Amino acid sequence: xxxxxxxxxxxxxxxxxxxxxxxxxxxxxxxxxxxxxxxxxxxxxxxxxxxxxxxxxxxxxxxxxxxxxxxxxxxxxxxxxxxxxxxxxxxxxxxxxxxxxxxxxxxxxxxxxx
Amino acid sequence: xxxxxxxxxxxxxxxxxxxxxxxxxxxxxxxxxxxxxxxxxxxxxxxxxxxxxxxxxxxxxxxxxxxxxxxxxxxxxxxxxxxxxxxxxxxxxxxxxxxxxxxxxxxxxxxxx
Numbered sequence: 257x258x259x260x261x262x263x264x265x266x267x268x269x270x271x272x273x274x275x276x277x278x279x280x281x282x283x284x285x286x287x288x289x290x291x292x293x294x295x296x297x298x299x300x301x302x303x304x305x306x307x308x309x310x311x312x313x314x315x316x317x318x319x320x321x322x323x324x325x326x327x328x329x330x331x332x333x334x335x336x337x338x339x340x341x342x343x344x345x346x347x348x349x350x351x352x353x354x355x356x357x358x359x360x361x362x363x364x365x366x367x368x369x370x
Numbered sequence: 371x372x373x374x375x376x377x378x379x380x381x382x383x384x385x386x387x388x389x390x391x392x393x394x395x396x397x398x399x400x401x402x403x404x405x406x407x408x409x410x411x412x413x414x415x416x417x418x419x420x421x422x423x424x425x426x427x428x429x430x431x432x433x434x435x436x437x438x439x440x441x442x443x444x445x446x447x448x449x450x451x452x453x454x455x456x457x458x459x460x461x462x463x464x465x466x467x468x469x470x471x472x473x474x475x476x477x478x479x480x481x482x483x
Binding site for chain 2: 290292297298299300301302305345357358359360361362363365
């Protein structure tokens, strides 16, 4: 079956720098993508989402970019802070109306260095 | 915002016993609840989808008799790990589609000794 995967399992950045976390997906029919942050021992926390009719969406300190041509998704975190240290997952979904389950990528561990 | 309350957050049980995990949607109706399992440093793997008033749908390889799912009301779904063994030790997470997207519970750390 098709799946979502991440390029890098770990990422270390200096506090204050920008972070970029990448994700590749293979299901061309996916039309909704979400980034989640998961801290140790906790459930995933919604960060930002994007629908396939968009190529960029911005939130507070975060930006998601979607490149449907190469099936690539990225999460950019500006001015990374120690509290951003966590595992980040991308997830894809084939449509909200069907309440279809999310398919998660393998995750990237982000470590913010002081 | 929409909240899914998951309990217990941690549980230790003896081999052979059963453990029930509850997920409640606090301020919205969850006709569907997704149950995930997560191993250390791994991603979330969907185990099953519960639907209020009907049988749960299990993913391939997930034992229905081992992981009993009940969705008795529009606000409550439960996962019971029956005759637990050490290999069932894991982090279990529920999620429901809510008014603002998918809402996740805080997870349950199950340790079987």
